[in-house]
Every structure is written in C-alpha cells, then in structure tokens.
Amino acid sequence: MLVEKNCSLQPFNSFGIAARAQTLVHVRCVDDILQLLAHEELGRGPFFVLGGGSNIVLTGDVKAVVLKMEIKGLRLLEDTPQAWIVEAGAGELWHDCVRWTLAHGLPGLENLALIPGTVGAAPVQNIGAYGVELQDRFESLDAVDLATGQCFTLDAAQCGFAYRDSVFKHAPSQPTANGGLPRGMGLAGRAVITRVRLRLPKPWKAELGYLDLQRRSAETGIAQPTAQQVFEWVCAIRRAKLPDPRVVGNAGSFFKNPTVTPEQCLDIIARDPRVVHYPMTDGSFKLAAGWLIDACGWRGKSVGKAGVYEKQALVLVNRGHGQDSVTGGEVMTLARAIQTSVYERFGIRLEPEPVVV
Structure with a gap:
C-alpha cells in the first residue's frame, strides 16, 4: 500500500484544477484496500474514490482519504454461444479497454470509444454515447464495502442503472444490525469497485441509430461497417466536437x-x-x-x-x-x-x- 501526504490532485483530474489531498492511497490490488481499512488512523475514513478524474469538479482541497484506483488487468473470462464475457481491472483506462477488445476480435464496445476515465468509474456514471450505454454491455462487478471490508458482487439489477446514474451515486441508507451491506442501498462513499465484467453479445451487429453515425455511413457509402470502422467513426466524431483534456482541461x-x-x-x-x-x-x-x-x-x-x-x-x-x-x-x-x-x-x-x- 503506497501512501502519499499533501499530494497534488491537479494531474489526477481532467479539468486540471489545482487542489491537494491530505492523504492519497494508490490502490493496485484488493489487499491494498483491506490494509487501508485495517490501518488504525487512515482506516476510519471518510474516503473519496478517484478513478481517471474525468468526471469531477474539485472546489477545494480534499480532506477525505483519496483512493486512487490503479487495479489493472484485461482478459476474456468466458466465450459462450451467446456472448463474450470480458473482465477488466477498475484502474484500466476505459478507452484502452475498448481498444483491447477490438484488437482481440471482441466487438461490442466500439460506440463507447474515447470516453475518458477508468473502467471502475464507468458503472458509477453508467457511461453512454452514440446509442449505447454501459448497462447494455454489463455483466457484473466486484467491489469492497469500505465500512466492513466485505467483498461482494453486483449484477445489473443491483447496480440500479439509469441515465448517467447508478446505486453508486446515491447516499447509503442505514446498515444492517451486524454492519453488513444491505442490497439495494445507496453506495456512494460506501463501496469501491475493483473489477468489472462486460457482456458483449453475439452475433454482433453495428449500432447505427445515432444521427452522426448515420451521416458517416451515408458519406462513406458503407451501409454495414465493421466494428473497427464504427470505432474509427466515433473517435473522429468525438475529436471533432470535444477538446482533448490533455490539451484543454x-x-x-x-x-x-x-x-x-x-x-x-x-x-x-x-x-x-x-x-x-x-x-x-x-x-x-x-x-x-x-x-x-x-x-x-x-x-x-x-x-x-x-x-x-x-x-x-x-x-x-x-x-x-x-x-x-x-x-x-x-x-x-x-x-x-x-x-x-x-x-x-x-x-x-x-x-x-x-x-x-
């Protein structure tokens, strides 16, 4: 468990806002979380989970213990007649995950290309773009209860997905008598996502319902694009409309x-x-x-x-x-x-x- 004190958060938020964390913990595996929770001083919290920092506005220094999620790993977990199941560590960059799936012949995430942030943050926001939302490609996730250290798994229904919303954006209700994690409760500040599993359906078909993609199809004369072509169209559209946070915060x-x-x-x-x-x-x-x-x-x-x-x-x-x-x-x-x-x-x-x- 790597801990930094009085750490600048400016490199860790895509807006480039200058702010500092009193304590920042680099989380590279589940054991790092468990060690943190067992720590006499730091384990008391409160905690703030930081992924890619692409969806936050820092209005001052952060007093909560910042958990910088850096858990890596990408693998094909299961290949069934109905779908490919891909597992990714919460610290993987989302766009890198999309590129990895396509490079390994696993289409289905191409409409979600170039969305900034990490895999672990994707279910929190239920990210979406160009006619596809994360919930459309979600299988399950693993997380740790920051109050008890309990590891648990949630499926799509338990995540409570809605438009740019999930159970991870809502405040917790009262815990059970034994301090356990009630299902269906808000998990904001209570749980940290460690791994995410994505379900990429078979047979694959291009999702071209979005107007910008229809225009690209008409302009190129490609009525049935490959997943790689859709990926390239989405990247080009996003780059034309949106600033690169590495250049403009x-x-x-x-x-x-x-x-x-x-x-x-x-x-x-x-x-x-x-x-x-x-x-x-x-x-x-x-x-x-x-x-x-x-x-x-x-x-x-x-x-x-x-x-x-x-x-x-x-x-x-x-x-x-x-x-x-x-x-x-x-x-x-x-x-x-x-x-x-x-x-x-x-x-x-x-x-x-x-x-x-």
Whole structure:
C-alpha cells in the first residue's frame, strides 16, 4: 500500500484544477484496500474514490482519504454461444479497454470509444454515447464495502442503472444490525469497485441509430461497417466536437440531456422549432442540452478562467494554465449561470453530470 501526504490532485483530474489531498492511497490490488481499512488512523475514513478524474469538479482541497484506483488487468473470462464475457481491472483506462477488445476480435464496445476515465468509474456514471450505454454491455462487478471490508458482487439489477446514474451515486441508507451491506442501498462513499465484467453479445451487429453515425455511413457509402470502422467513426466524431483534456482541461459533457413530456416538448418546439429533440421508448423526449445552452448564447463565453467550449456548448473548459488554473468555484459559478438562463428561456433545469467535491 503506497501512501502519499499533501499530494497534488491537479494531474489526477481532467479539468486540471489545482487542489491537494491530505492523504492519497494508490490502490493496485484488493489487499491494498483491506490494509487501508485495517490501518488504525487512515482506516476510519471518510474516503473519496478517484478513478481517471474525468468526471469531477474539485472546489477545494480534499480532506477525505483519496483512493486512487490503479487495479489493472484485461482478459476474456468466458466465450459462450451467446456472448463474450470480458473482465477488466477498475484502474484500466476505459478507452484502452475498448481498444483491447477490438484488437482481440471482441466487438461490442466500439460506440463507447474515447470516453475518458477508468473502467471502475464507468458503472458509477453508467457511461453512454452514440446509442449505447454501459448497462447494455454489463455483466457484473466486484467491489469492497469500505465500512466492513466485505467483498461482494453486483449484477445489473443491483447496480440500479439509469441515465448517467447508478446505486453508486446515491447516499447509503442505514446498515444492517451486524454492519453488513444491505442490497439495494445507496453506495456512494460506501463501496469501491475493483473489477468489472462486460457482456458483449453475439452475433454482433453495428449500432447505427445515432444521427452522426448515420451521416458517416451515408458519406462513406458503407451501409454495414465493421466494428473497427464504427470505432474509427466515433473517435473522429468525438475529436471533432470535444477538446482533448490533455490539451484543454475539461470534464466532458457537463450537463445531462434533459427528458421532457410530449406536451413540454411541443411547447418548446412552438417557441423554437429548431430545438434538437429525440423520442424515447417511453413516449418522453430527450432534448440536447448543448443546443439549449447554445441557444442562450453561451458558446465561447467565459466566467473568470472557466469557459464554454467554442465547438460544443455542452463542454465547460479550463482557460487557465498550471497554477493559474481555473478554480472549481469559477466552474460552478459558470454552470449556475448557464442553468439560470436555460431555465428562464425554456423552463428546463439542467442537471450537472460531474461530481462536485
């Protein structure tokens, strides 16, 4: 178990916000977690689990014990007539996992290419892009209860997946009498994911329901692309729209796409027919948050060193550098101003995606 004191978190968050952790523990195996929990001082917590740092906004130094997840490993666990089951360590970069599966002839994750962050963070957020969500490819995960040291496994139903949501984003309820882990409870701050298993269905077929992919198919004349071709299309689309966090600090899409009733959607269309909207299977409509923000005139604007990306209004960026970086306070001030203007114009409350720490 490797422990660092007064450690800079700036290299460990994709926004590049300057903040420090009083204590940072590098977790490279399950035994590291168990040693930490047995530690007389550090084992008391509280704990903050840090994956790739791609979905957080740090508003100050972190007093909780930071668990930097670095558990590695990628393998084909099972090959059945129905699916390939792939297992990945929580510390693997998600995009590296996608590339590994394709390199080993295991298609199914290509629509989720180039999403920043780690494998362990993917179920927490139920990441999704271009018509596919993690829950569509999920088998199970292993985790450790930080209160008891108990190792346990959850399937998809127990993870409580929803749009950019899971049981790992909700506060715990009261534990059982013996201190055990009740099923169905919120696990935010209570559990740390160590390994994830993904189910890649057979036979494979390309998921091309997303408009940008349909356009690529039409432009190239390829009606039945391979998984590798879909992967390359998705990477090209994302690179054209989204800034590389290694160059421009950001946390990816900052707001969730809001869902509205058919009546609300018709009302907004009546006021602005150009609004980008998508019908959902339950009869509701999903609106493009980036379009709403853009319609309110925020594209390219800044508050302090926090800005709205010029190519995609859904992305907030760091216009500072190094120690002169944006602060978490500036990011959240900009976010709240955007929320207010969108609500005043459209009557819709945008919900941030990143975790604010």
